[in-house]
């Protein structure tokens with residue numbers, strides 16, 4: 141992303157745990173996990189070791205006609221985490237490519253069933269699924285989309301799940317599309333890029349039932365919310381019973397070390413592509429598909445979830461975050477304090493001009509790297525919180541907020557605090 145920016149970039153020299161250290165040896169707490177990718181902190185020894193070992197054994201080999209241990213181990217590890225329900229993994233290189241893969245695979249699945257017109261997609265208002273053309277087509281965040289709108293394929297937009305009557309509207313849209321809808325794509329539990337908008341897991345169970353009833357694939361984009369952010373490994377683990385037809389993982393899957401994405405899917409989808417006919421096969425490749433070093437890092441991430449008490453620790457860390465930020469709920473300019481797992485967000489009323497930029501700059505002076513989305517301040521820290529650190533974070537955020545708001549006095553016109 142390039143724009144003429146008033147904010148000079150920080151020159152970061154190294155990372156240590158949750159801290160980033162700049163060239164002048166100043167430190168910043170990485171409160172957004174470097175755009176939601178980091179899990180265990182920076183320069184994690186286990187990840188470093190896994191990467192170094194793989195780099196010295198087999199840095200790369202094409203995944204067409206060849207396979208290798210890290211790819212197999214990763215696919216099997218993820219399969220196990222879905223209770224065998226999503227037993228097939230297709231590798232991509234980043235989040236956006238995972239979205240592209242799932243959309244193509246869904247439409248091609250229906251084509252292989254003799255339904256070539258079943259190729260429309262439903263996306264939800266405020267959803268974010270990446271910025272390549274296909275992914276942007278199902279993204280509804282104007283700042284990323286508007287300049288490229290003429291290049292994009294039309295998508296059918298339904299209300300986001302936290303909006304009243306969303307499921308009824310989605311069902312109406314499916315009926316209107318009359319069998320031509322291939323898939324619906326959703327960010328489960330948290331819509332990230334449009335401002336950390338949250339909904340409960342019970343809506344996901346209803347959405348699953350709706351998709352099944354209308355023969356529509358359900359694509360869960362867990363690129364941001366997967367890998368433990370919501371307190372379980374998958375956000376969908378909060379839903380009892382059935383799973384989506386596709387789950388997309390990226391970002392945290394390598395602990396924030398290397399680009400990799402994975403599209404997980406079912407036997408039914410996999411089997412639809414098994415054919416000697418080339419036209420029925422799923423042709424999608426990237427040069428670095430299933431890169432062994434990236435897969436080795438991801439295997440280390442899975443090992444951490446499997447062999448340590450991380451999944452027991454996450455709710456404890458979430459509770460530290462909750463209790464530390466609780467006093468902020470009484471702040472006269474704070475509304476909508478909300479949390480899912482270790483993701484915490486709130487909105488600022490009457491934020492004033494260029495709030496996000498002013499907050500970001502003030503935060504830097506308080507040893508915090510944090511980038512609000514509009515007037516929404518959020519934290520998505522690495523999984524290293526203890527009570528003291530959570531308390532420090534809350535105090536810093538409060539100080540930054542008061543400093544920034546002192547420059548934008550409350551006009552008193554805000555209905556939320558009238």
Ligand SMILES: *Cc1c(COP(=O)(O)O)cnc(C)c1O
Nearest residue numbers: 234235236268269270361363364
């Ligand atoms: C970040 C993100 C993407 C895109 O991933 P990239 O690796 O940036 O292409 C897609 N979906 C969601 C929900 C994301 O948060």
